Amino acid sequence: MSNAATxxxxxxxxxxxxxxxxxxxxxxxxxxxxxxxxxxxxxxxDDLHIGQDSRLGIFGQLTALTQVLKNGDRVEIxxxxxxxxxxxxxxxxxxxKARREHQSDD
Numbered sequence: 001m002s003n004a005a006t007x008x009x010x011x012x013x014x015x016x017x018x019x020x021x022x023x024x025x026x027x028x029x030x031x032x033x034x035x036x037x038x039x040x041x042x043x044x045x046d047d048l049h050i051g052q053d054s055r056l057g058i059f060g061q062l063t064a065l066t067q068v069l070k071n072g073d074r075v076e077i078x079x080x081x082x083x084x085x086x087x088x089x090x091x092x093x094x095x096x097k098a099r100r101e102h103q104s105d106d
Contacts, residue, residue: 004028007071011039013048015079020044026069032056033065035075050077 005028012021022039030038036056042048055078057063062078069075 007069007073009035009069009072010074011035011041011077012074013039013041013045013077015045018045030069031065032058032063032067032069032075035069036077039075039077041077048077054078055080 036050042050057076
């Protein structure tokens with residue numbers, strides 16, 4: 001048996017209709033990315049790929065993939081954004097402006 005110290009963490013991933021929480025005991029010094037990879041969640045969700053381009057958080061705060069975890073941390077795997085929020089706001093503002101201009105023409 002090893003004398004290496006361990007910590008207890010959770011790794012979570014959620015879709016609108018399904019979520020999974022995996023509890024892990026990992027060696028001290030484990031990073032957020034390593035924990036996400038060890039969780040096996042990418043085997044439970046077909047569209048989930050965990051790697052260097054993953055976006056991870058700890059308790060709702062975006063974190064570096066290399067963040068060393070502490071006992072009790074909850075690593076969250078974030079889904080990729082489908083649309084750039086800045087572009088969505090620009091498009092919404094352009095539509096609102098077009099409606100205002102159309103209304104003033106009446």
